[in-house]
Amino acid sequence: MHPLTQPVEADSVDVTALRNFAALRGQLRVSLTPRCNIACWFCHNEGDVPPPLTKVDRSRQPRPRALDADGYLTLIRSLMHEGLKRVYFTGGEPLTSPMARPILAGLPPHDPDASYTLITNGTRIRAHQAWLARTRLDKVKVSLHYFSDESLKAIAGTRVGIDAVLDGIEAAREVFERVELNTLLQRENAHEVERILDFALERRLPVQFIELVGTDFNESRATSAVSAEAILTYLRTLTADERIEVAGVGQGRRVFNIDGVEIDVIHRNLGRHHVGQCGACLLRPQCVEGFWALRVDHNGGVQPCLLREDLRLSVTELLSDPEQLAAAVASHIASFTEGTL
Template sequence: MLIDTYGRIATDLRVSLTDRCNLRCTYCMPEEGLEWLGKSALLSDDEIVRLIRIAVTGLGVTDIRFTGGEPLLRPGLTGIVERCAALEPRPRMSLTTNGIGLGRTAAALKAAGLDRVNVSLDTLRPEVFKTLTRRGRHADVLAGLAAARASGLTPVKVNAVLMPGLNGDEAPDLLAWAVENDYELRFIEQMPLDAQHGWKRDGMIAAGDILDSLRTRFTLTPEGREARGAAPAERWIVDGGPHRVGVIASVTRPFCAACDRTRLTADGQIRSCLFATEETDLRAALRSGAPDEEIGRIWRRAMWGKKAGSGLDDPAFLQPERPMSAIGG
């Protein structure tokens, strides 16, 4: 098992397939983009599948989340999903995406074995979407969401980040839209993972503010800690059900004590925490011919040293050098 010194067991593996993205969200990267990883630095499809196999068959991982960058930009994505779906025991598999390419890929991904998707959509207003992402692709995201639902990649979850002065007033409208379309909405506090290192706590819309805004239109009943488990989102039942809304409050309501995640970057580095400042190299072991057992030992050692928390509340907190797009969400 991937256990740490605090007794937490990692069963959820986040796999970044690429650091590239076809949006330029203001809270993630600059307008000109970033210096992308070279092809030789990226794990191959075979290397990704091998590491996932080691995690699932030898290290107790039960859930795989494919992330990026934008994972739909990975040419071999469908094949990776299909090969992972054939593993025994079969892991649950999900995908976090901006949704732009989902309209043409949702059915194939479902057929390959993907279970569900999380789609990022911060606004219902096309003009605000263009300001936030620097791209005019709002309609494509809506089409991708509809295709995911039609293909059975359910429950379809929608992730939204609220920004003051842009979409900070949209929480109730987003929830009304999600309920109408049978999507599960989750608000995410903006985190210090931008490439520009411009994040400021006082410029963030916090979970409490989001909930206050939602309660102006909806009755929210807490689902409770028992139902939440190790999930990052606190959830509330909306107007008596059946719909729910979640808030991931990594900054103001950290959930590190129940964390069950381990992360693999697109260039083969293990990260024990989203905010970690150190990584463990599995790519070098892979390419030097290390057997599965040795790779498993390296992975276990990396997770054994996981810190108690993210350190966001520590005055000495240092933002990771890598931005979210290079770490994987």
């Protein structure tokens, strides 16, 4: 048995660190699959091997699957029971996974202050619209990093057309009250950012513009990253309603309100939430995010840091005992925040 999966006495575990993280609006990011039907160059794949790398080098493959739908649901229930409230379903593209339907259709009820969000590239929503409408998902967030076939091909290396993405957004709007967009700022879409904003405002969709977070996976094209200054300048011509939010975990953001539609810009220099383990971390100079998400992957790993795979906890052997599973994760996060992991 791996030392990190040794049983922990559930009644002796201090869950304070985990519950503090939840209280600071920390996310539980659940990757349903590392596979995707497109291959965006900047993808970090929640710490697994990204599709663009597998596309050019077939020897570089993601981890094998170790979780079935019941395993995923056990993890989600256990961690929500310990206080995590913001659950995001990611990939790869989550709707390419055969696990998507049984997991999303089987989500347990949650408290009014909790939420389930699907993050998707939008291309598969129309095909899955009927059953998605019957799930407990509270929100769909569509990645719209492009606004033409040309920029979609340049960014995602795909022949899928932009119409499939835009139709997916409409399909989501037809069945979900809350649909949002997110756009990574880069040289390849700089000429389309204002059009993406106009598209969002016309449909009254909140949109988030994000500066690139560098990782080992995207360093070869790091020069594609652009500053948020251009979109900030443009937003200030549209509204004077601007505020800065640095509360909670993760990067700070500038929030604009345009006729009741919230537009936010994730800024690298507005704040982060580093904890004990970060103090002596050799990767900290590269880290602009800090500890803001607890990531679950399809191999049964739980990881508090995208850049540090050595801090990953395997919980596959604990799935038969949800109480022990939650205790092990709580103990792991406590050690991480105290700097003793």
